[in-house]
Amino acid sequence: MLIDTFLFNFGQYVLLLKTAVAKPERFSMYYKETVRQMDAIGVGSVFIVILISMFIGMVTAVQFADQLGDSFVPTYYIGYIVRDITIIEMAPTITCLVLAGKVGSNLAAEIGGMRQKEHIDAMEIMGVNTAAYLIMPKLVAAVFVIPLLVAISAFVSIIGGYVATVWPGTLSHTEYVLGLRSYFVPRYVFMMFVKASVFAFLLTSVSCYLGYYVKGGSIELGEASTNAVVVSNVLILLFDFIIALLLT
Amino acid sequence: MIRTIDIEKSFGDNQVLKGITTEFYDGRPNLIIGASGAGKTVLLKLLIGLFTPTSGQVMYDDINIFDLNKKELRQIRMTIGMLFQGNALFDSMTVGENIQFPMDMFTRRTLKEKRMRVDQCLEMVNMEGINNRYPSEVSGGMQKRVGIARAMVLEPKYLFCDEPNSGLDPQTSILIDKLICDLTIRNNITTVINTHDMNSVMGIGDNILLMKNGHVAWRGDKSQVLESDNETLEDFIFASPFLRRLREDALKLRHGE
Numbered sequence: 001m002l003i004d005t006f007l008f009n010f011g012q013y014v015l016l017l018k019t020a021v022a023k024p025e026r027f028s029m030y031y032k033e034t035v036r037q038m039d040a041i042g043v044g045s046v047f048i049v050i051l052i053s054m055f056i057g058m059v060t061a062v063q064f065a066d067q068l069g070d071s072f073v074p075t076y077y078i079g080y081i082v083r084d085i086t087i088i089e090m091a092p093t094i095t096c097l098v099l100a101g102k103v104g105s106n107l108a109a110e111i112g113g114m115r116q117k118e119h120i121d122a123m124e125i126m127g128v129n130t131a132a133y134l135i136m137p138k139l140v141a142a143v144f145v146i147p148l149l150v151a152i153s154a155f156v157s158i159i160g161g162y163v164a165t166v167w168p169g170t171l172s173h174t175e176y177v178l179g180l181r182s183y184f185v186p187r188y189v190f191m192m193f194v195k196a197s198v199f200a201f202l203l204t205s206v207s208c209y210l211g212y213y214v215k216g217g218s219i220e221l222g223e224a225s226t227n228a229v230v231v232s233n234v235l236i237l238l239f240d241f242i243i244a245l246l247l248t
Numbered sequence: 249m250i251r252t253i254d255i256e257k258s259f260g261d262n263q264v265l266k267g268i269t270t271e272f273y274d275g276r277p278n279l280i281i282g283a284s285g286a287g288k289t290v291l292l293k294l295l296i297g298l299f300t301p302t303s304g305q306v307m308y309d310d311i312n313i314f315d316l317n318k319k320e321l322r323q324i325r326m327t328i329g330m331l332f333q334g335n336a337l338f339d340s341m342t343v344g345e346n347i348q349f350p351m352d353m354f355t356r357r358t359l360k361e362k363r364m365r366v367d368q369c370l371e372m373v374n375m376e377g378i379n380n381r382y383p384s385e386v387s388g389g390m391q392k393r394v395g396i397a398r399a400m401v402l403e404p405k406y407l408f409c410d411e412p413n414s415g416l417d418p419q420t421s422i423l424i425d426k427l428i429c430d431l432t433i434r435n436n437i438t439t440v441i442n443t444h445d446m447n448s449v450m451g452i453g454d455n456i457l458l459m460k461n462g463h464v465a466w467r468g469d470k471s472q473v474l475e476s477d478n479e480t481l482e483d484f485i486f487a488s489p490f491l492r493r494l495r496e497d498a499l500k501l502r503h504g505e
Contacts, residue, residue, distance in 0.1 A: 026353050122336035125296055125408075126350050127325035129318075
């Protein structure tokens with residue numbers, strides 16, 4: 001039964017994506033919608049991303065400093081660890097988990113609400129490819145904007161580490177910067193952007209799918225919105241593991 | 249003209265439509281009436297291709313829409329206007345933007361031309377000057393008219409209305425009916441109206457299809473309603489003792505008694 005449901009949903013999801021990737025009826029309308037979504041997803045999420053990233057960097061630095069204690073590991077390693085943990089894992093994964101909650105639930109509710117108010121039927125009858133018009137701009141916007149948010153997150157997180165360790169005097173400015181500049185592997189930045197793009201695609205497409213096929217009333221809409229967050233989060237963590245296996 | 253040929257539709261074990269064969273004519277309002285659960289909405293959604301029949305055909309001027317691929321179906325749909333029961337106006341757009349949306353999507357008209365057409369459509373439904381208001385800022389009757397204006401903006405060949413009078417007071421209902429009827433005759437379009445409203449039946453019912461349990465129970469026009477001895481029609485239209493008395497009086501008057 002569970003496998004049947006999974007296969008049915010997976011098949012329907014793939015078919016929806018296939019329909020969504022179509023030639024736009026009017027390019028200017030899709031462009032306008034994409035820009036609107038970039039603003040909603042990107043600008044609308046900058047503040048929360050900066051806030052959580054600051055704390056992630058601060059917590060990582062303080063806890064690592066505590067673990068180092070009186071060991072023989074040089075203190076400048078704090079900068080190095082904060083940088084790598086942030087770039088490889090924290091920035092893409094935590095940011096996308098938070099965005100799954102903020103953006104994913106919003107997308108599922110927006111599209112689900114349109115389904116329930118017959119807006120999608122109205123567009124279908126006009127001849128609009130609703131899967132393409134409602135989903136493609138969101139996908140394009142998310143895959144373009146979320147990696148930028150993740151880059152901001154990584155940058156802010158590193159600053160957070162600095163604030164939490166250099167200001168209280170745990171280590172000096174020179175040591176932290178030395179740590180940041182040590183053993184840098186550019187491939188990790190590539191990995192960060194791969195993760196960010198894949199997670200962006202997952203959280204957007206899954207949320208749109210769950211909203212697009214919502215049935216019933218407000219309770220079902222709420223369920224779709226919650227499921228969008230839960231399924232996106234699970235998939236983000238699953239693909240985090242897969243990408244880690246493939247790229248390390 | 250739209251024809252349905254032996255349309256059947258089932259949802260699981262539940263057969264909702266049981267072999268509907270009928271015609272909907274150009275230039276006059278075609279009404280689908282019937283009690284709740286009779287299959288009216290399913291039939292309407294089949295006519296516009298939102299549902300696929302279990303068997304049978306829906307012919308738009310000799311083209312079976314279920315033989316078409318998605319792209320061809322979209323071409324047909326561009327000739328369709330639809331007024332939804334809940335209006336389905338986009339809340340985040342103004343009235344003007346709602347009406348302009350189909351033109352933005354499918355035409356290469358300039359902004360000036362599009363705005364002129366929006367004004368024309370609003371004038372057609374006697375709603376001039378409300379372009380910049382949001383749907384939530386106008387009354388239910390006004391929303392219906394805006395819905396009609398949006399449905400008419402691309403000059404459709406076919407107009408579908410799902411319960412156009414639901415939630416409206418009798419006077420506004422009559423105005424909406426008159427508007428739909430005028431537009432149908434003036435533009436010679438095929439209009440299919442799904443309704444419960446008895447004023448509509450007696451006012452604009454030029455081709456009435458009464459449905460019961462997925463069948464066509466009766467077919468005729470408003471002039472035949474009074475005289476008909478079809479039990480289902482009598483039960484549906486003259487449901488209350490008051491309406492039955494009214495009918496008897498009307499028949500007496502007609503027969504000069």
